[in-house]
Amino acid sequence: MTAAEDGHAEGTSAVRSVLMAVRVLEAMALAGGPLRVSDLARQLDEPKGRVHRHLVTLRQAGLVAQEEATERYHLTWRMFQIGQAAGEQFDLKRVAEPAMHRLRDQLSQSVLLAVPTGGDPLVVHALEAPNKVSITVQPGNRPAAHCSAQGRIMLAFAPEDVRQRVLAGPLEPLTPHSLTDPAVLRARLALLRERLWETAPSEAMLGINVLAAPLFAAGEVLVGSLGLVGSVQFVPDPPEPAMLAALHAAAGEISARLGSARYRDSAGTKSRQ
Secondary structure (H helix, E strand, O other), X not given: OOHHHHHHHHHHHHHHHHHHHHHHHHHHHHHOOOEOHHHHHHHHOOOHHHHHHHHHHHHHXXXXXXXXXXXXXXXXXXXHHHHHHHHHHOOHHHHHHHHHHHHHHHHOOEEEEEEEEOOEEEEEEEEOOOOOOOOOOOOOOOOOOOOOHHHHHHHHOOOHXXXXXXXXXXXXXXXXXXXXXXXXXXXXXXXXXXXOOEEOOOOOOOOEEEEEEEEEEOOOEEEEXXXXXXXXXXXXXXXXXHHHHHHHHHHHHHHHHOOOOHHHHOOOOOOOO
């Protein structure tokens, strides 16, 4: 092996190591509590020894700690500080709001911004439509992951272990129209990843529909969803081409501001019905 090849191999190994460490931290963050090494290894589908080596490194860096009594690992205060600082620098609401205002004014429908939280959506911002009768969702609302447009977007781009956990159930119907069949949902998620939009007519509430599109950041990482909410009369399924084009233009603009070319590379709008 030449020196150049040797250096490339070392660099590749270092990248894999960093990516594995990130996966460990993400799994711990999504777990919501301390985990044993065996639990993490099972969630990540990785050898226990490999996961343990990364935990030792992360512990030395002060990013994780181990409980003496239970030997479980948890994230540290330092990780909280890093996350808090990242949150202050990355204000999705601030980035998305101009496009959200234009979308609302263009279509006269309420606009929702949601972010993923452990595979589930969390509505963080909403702009009501300028109508006498408007339909909206309050910030703080957590739509069901399996039977909401926002939820299925989060599931479609979530790690496979998160998707498996959610689809393993129970998947309770909120209305007679709620999708609850895991096989049907998996097919729907695959279609969503291709067309970059989702609807859920009458699935969470009879007569109400949400048309949503994913939002990406640099590295094609899902950071949230942009959605239109209204009656099935005004937010139909399948969506009208003009409405879908406007939603994708807004989602593409927000994603581009976050460093993603996903919509540009997808030729803007994927309007296959």
